[in-house]
Amino acid sequence: MRHQGPLRHRAAYVAFDRFPSSKGSAVHIAQMADELFTRFEGGLLAAIGGGDLPRYQREGTREVARFDAAIPNLIDRAEAFSGWVAAHLRPHWETLEVCHVRDPWSALPAVADGRRHTVVYEVNGLPSIEMSHTWPWAAPATLGKIRELERFCLERSDAVVVPSRVIGDAVRGLGVPEGRIHLVPNGADVRDRPERPAGAPERYLVYVGALQPWQGLDVLMRAFARLADLPGLRLVVCASVPERRAKPVRRLAERLGVAERVDWRFALPHHEVAAWLAHAEVSVAPLTGCARNLDQGCAPLKVIESMAAGVPVVASDLPAVRELMADGRHGRLVPADRPAELARAVRILLEYPEEAAAMGRRGRAHIEESLTWARSRARLTEVYRTLTRGR
Amino acid sequence: MNRCTVTTGFFVLGRCGRSAVAACPQCGRPVCGAHAGPNALCPECAAAQGYRTQDPHHPGWTRGYRREYYRGSSQSYNDGYWYSSFDEYDRGAFNPGDDYSYGGDWGPDDDTGFVDS
Ligand SMILES: [Zn+2]
Ligand SMILES: [Zn+2]
Numbered sequence: 001m002r003h004q005g006p007l008r009h010r011a012a013y014v015a016f017d018r019f020p021s022s023k024g025s026a027v028h029i030a031q032m033a034d035e036l037f038t039r040f041e042g043g044l045l046a047a048i049g050g051g052d053l054p055r056y057q058r059e060g061t062r063e064v065a066r067f068d069a070a071i072p073n074l075i076d077r078a079e080a081f082s083g084w085v086a087a088h089l090r091p092h093w094e095t096l097e098v099c100h101v102r103d104p105w106s107a108l109p110a111v112a113d114g115r116r117h118t119v120v121y122e123v124n125g126l127p128s129i130e131m132s133h134t135w136p137w138a139a140p141a142t143l144g145k146i147r148e149l150e151r152f153c154l155e156r157s158d159a160v161v162v163p164s165r166v167i168g169d170a171v172r173g174l175g176v177p178e179g180r181i182h183l184v185p186n187g188a189d190v191r192d193r194p195e196r197p198a199g200a201p202e203r204y205l206v207y208v209g210a211l212q213p214w215q216g217l218d219v220l221m222r223a224f225a226r227l228a229d230l231p232g233l234r235l236v237v238c239a240s241v242p243e244r245r246a247k248p249v250r251r252l253a254e255r256l257g258v259a260e261r262v263d264w265r266f267a268l269p270h271h272e273v274a275a276w277l278a279h280a281e282v283s284v285a286p287l288t289g290c291a292r293n294l295d296q297g298c299a300p301l302k303v304i305e306s307m308a309a310g311v312p313v314v315a316s317d318l319p320a321v322r323e324l325m326a327d328g329r330h331g332r333l334v335p336a337d338r339p340a341e342l343a344r345a346v347r348i349l350l351e352y353p354e355e356a357a358a359m360g361r362r363g364r365a366h367i368e369e370s371l372t373w374a375r376s377r378a379r380l381t382e383v384y385r386t387l388t389r390g391r
Numbered sequence: 392m393n394r395c396t397v398t399t400g401f402f403v404l405g406r407c408g409r410s411a412v413a414a415c416p417q418c419g420r421p422v423c424g425a426h427a428g429p430n431a432l433c434p435e436c437a438a439a440q441g442y443r444t445q446d447p448h449h450p451g452w453t454r455g456y457r458r459e460y461y462r463g464s465s466q467s468y469n470d471g472y473w474y475s476s477f478d479e480y481d482r483g484a485f486n487p488g489d490d491y492s493y494g495g496d497w498g499p500d501d502d503t504g505f506v507d508s
Contacts, residue, residue, distance in 0.1 A: 006441035020402050030402040054398045056438035062401070063438060074485035075477050088442055138484040145476045269403070 007063055008095045011040035014085055014106035016078060019047035019064070022267040023210060023240040024301035025124070028163075028186060029102075032122065035377040036100055037062050039384055046088050046106075048081070074135070078105040085109045098384055103127060104146070107153035118387045121157035122184075123171055126150060129296040133214055150174065158387055161380065166297025166320045182383045185323075186299045187373035188308035190364060194275035201234040201263065205346060206280035206311070208238045208273055208302045210245075214293055216286030216316065217249045222339035223286070225256040227347060236263045236280070238273050277309035282331075282349050282356070285315035289336035293318055300324070304371055307331075307363030312356045314345045324371070330363035395423035397433055 013033040020026045029047070037043040042061025049055060049066025057064040067084050071077040086109035089096065096117040099110040104127060110119050128147035131138060154160060154176050161184045162168040168181050205224070211217055217237075224235050235258070239246055243266045253259040265276065277283055283306035287293050297320045304324060306313045313331035315321045327333040332345040349356040393411040397420070398404055411421030417436035428437040 006438075020404065026402070034401065053404075054435050056435040056442075057398055058434040058438055059399065059401060064401075065438070065442065072487045073482055075482045079477075091441060135484055139481070142477070142481040142484060145481060148476070 006091060007042065007044075007058075007061065009040075009042060009044045009063070009092045010095055010097045011036050011043035011100070012046065012089060012092065012096060012098075012110075013037075013043060013100045014046045014089075014110065015048070015102045016081055016106050017048055017102065018050065018053075019045065019066075021240075022269065022273075027270060027301060028124070031187070031373050031377060032100065032380060035380050036098065036384070039381055040097065044088065044092060046085055081105055082108045086112075097388055101153075101157075104149045104153045107157065108149070111153055111156035118158040119156065120159045120161055120383065120387070121154060122161040123154075123167055124163060125167070125292075125298065126170060126174075126296050129170075130292050133290065133292045134212065147174075159383055161383060163299035164297050164320045164323050166294075166323070167299065168297075170296050182379070184376050184379045184383070185371060186301050186304055187371050187376040188301070188304045188367050189373055190308050190368050191274065193310070194271070194278050196279045197272065197275045200276070200279055201232070201236070203232050204234040204236045204263070204280055205282050205284055206236045206238065206276055206306075207284050207286075208240075208277060208305070209285075209300075210240050211249055214288050214290050216288045216336070218252055219288065219337055219339050219342060220284055220286045221249065221253050221256055221258055221262075223284075223342035223346065224261070225258050226340065226343035228258070228261075230347070230350065233281075233350070234261050234263055236265065236276055238265045238268055238276050240267060242267060274305070274309055277306055277311055280311050281353075282346055283309075283311045283313050284342070284346070285313060285321065286342060287316040287318055287321065287336060289316065289318065293320065293336075304367060307360075307371075308367045310360040310364040312349055312359040313363065314342065314349065325363065325366070329359065330366060331359050393421035395426055396420050397422060397426040397435070 013036055015029050017025050017029060019029050033045050045064045047064065047066055049068040053066050055066050055068060065088050067081050069080055071080055082105045085106060089099065089109055098120060099117050100120045100122060101107040101110050102122050102124065107119065107121055128143050128150055131146060132143050151174055154171065154174055160171055160176050160181050162171055162181060163184060163186045165183065168183060171181055172178060207220060209215055227233060246264060250259065253262050285300055285303050287300065299320060303313055303315055303321060307325060307330055313325060315325065315331065315333055316336035317333035318336060321333065325331060332349065334341045334345045395407040395409045395411050397407045399407050407423055407426055409423035409425065412424045413422055413427050413431040414420065415422055415433035415436055416430060417432055420433055422431065422433045426434055428434060
C-alpha cells in the first residue's frame with residue numbers, strides 16, 4: 001500500500017446514511033463521492049455502517065469511516081453521529097478544502113467557525129418536512145427546531161446542491177440566496193440489456209424503491225386489484241428495505257385479494273434491480289400528492305433508472321416527476337392518489353405494446369442525451385471549481 | 392493457507408482473498424502483503440488508530456460523547472441557541488416503534504437516512 005500512515009485528506013463527504021446499501025441514496029452517494037474524490041485525489045467518506053460493514057476501509061487514497069453505534073433514539077443517534085463526524089474531520093482540519101454534506105447533522109460539524117474549507121450542502125429533502133411523515137408523533141415545535149437547525153447549516157454553507165427544481169424552490173424558501181443554489185440532477189447509466197432475472201414471471205409490472213407511505217404503494221395495490229382480469233399479469237416489488245418493513249403493504253395486498261399475484265424481492269443489489277426493470281412491461285412510480293413530494297420535492301431515481309432500462313413509466317403527475325419525464329412520450333403521468341386512473345394508464349400501455357415499447361426506447365434515449373451520471377458529475381465538478389477558485 | 396479477509400471496494404464490496412502473510416496484532420485477522428500496514432496492522436485497525444476512536448459500545452459513550460461534542464461546538468459556534476434545543480420531550484417522539492411507516496423497531500439492518508428518493 002502506498003499510504004501506510006494516517007491519511008490527510010483535502011476532501012470529505014459526510015452522510016447520515018448507510019453506505020453502501022440497496023437504497024437509491026447509496027447510488028447517489030457513490031456517484032457524488034466518487035466525483036469528489038477523483039477531483040481531490042482521495043478523500044474521507046464518513047457514513048453509517050453496521051451489519052457486516054467494516055468500521056474503517058482504505059482504498060488507496062480513499063478512506064471510508066462508518067458510524068455503527070446502536071443508539072435507538074433517532075435524535076440521540078443523529079447527535080452522536082455529529083460528534084463522531086467532528087472527531088473524524090479534526091485530523092484533516094488543516095488540509096480540508098471541500099466538505100460535502102447531505103443533512104443537518106452531517107453539516108453541523110462541517111460548518112463550524114474557524115474552518116478553511118468550503119461546505120457544499122446537498123439537499124435531497126428537508127428533514128423538517130420529511131420527518132413529519134416518518135415520525136407522526138413529532139410535535140410541530142420539535143419540527144420547528146429541526147427547521148432552525150436546517151436554516152443554521154444552510155446559511156453557513158458555501159453552496160447548496162439540489163437534485164430538482166422543486167427542492168431548489170424549497171431551499172430558496174428557507175432563505176438561501178439564488179446564486180448559492182446549484183441544480184445537479186440525479187442520473188443513471190445506460191447499459192446493455194441485462195439477462196432476464198431467474199424466476200421472473202412472463203409478464204409483470206415492477207415497483208422499485210422503499211416502502212414509506214409517500215411512495216404510494218397503497219395506491220399501486222388498489223390499482224393492481226383493478227387489473228385482476230388480465231391473465232398472468234404479476235406485480236414485482238423490488239423493495240430497497242428489509243422484509244419486515246413490508247408488513248403494512250403486505251397486509252393491504254391480502255385485504256385487497258392481490259397478495260397471490262405479487263412477488264417480493266428485498267434489498268437486491270443495484271445491478272439485479274436493473275435486470276428486473278429491463279424485463280418489466282411497465283415500471284410504476286405512484287408517489288402520493290403529499291407535502292413531502294409536493295412542497296419539499298423529490299428526485300425519484302426509480303423514474304430515471306426505469307427510463308435508462310428502456311421500460312415505459314407510469315408515474316404520478318407531480319412537478320418533480322415532470323422535470324424528469326414527459327407524459328405520452330416516456331410513459332404516462334397520472335393524477336396522484338387515484339388508483340382507477342393509475343390502473344387505466346397501465347392497462348392502455350399493456351394493450352398497445354408497440355407504443356409502449358416506443359416510449360421505453362424514447363425514455364432510454366432521453367437519459368442518454370440529458371440525464372447520465374457523467375453529466376451530473378460534470379456539473380458537480382463545476383460547482384467545486386467555482387467555489388475553490390481564488391481560495 | 393489463510394486468505395486475507397480485508398474488505399475491498401467502494402459501492403460493491405468484496406473480500407481481498409489473497410494469501411495472508413501475517414495476522415493483524417490488534418484484531419487477529421489474516422492480512423496479505425498489500426494490506427498489511429505498519430506492524431502488520433490491518434487497514435481497519437490502522438485507520439482506527441488515526442482517529443483514536445472511542446469504544447461506542449461503552450455505556451457512557453452516547454451521553455458522554457454528546458456532552459463533549461456540545462461543549463466543543465458551543466465554543467466554536469459561539470451560539471448558545473440551537474445546540475441544547477432538543478429536550479427530552481422532543482427526543483421522545485423519535486424512539487423506535489413510534490415510527491409507524493417503517494412498521495416497528497429499529498434494527499441494525501435499517502438505513503438511517505432522514506430523507507429518501
Ligand atoms: Zn486489525
Ligand atoms: Zn489483502
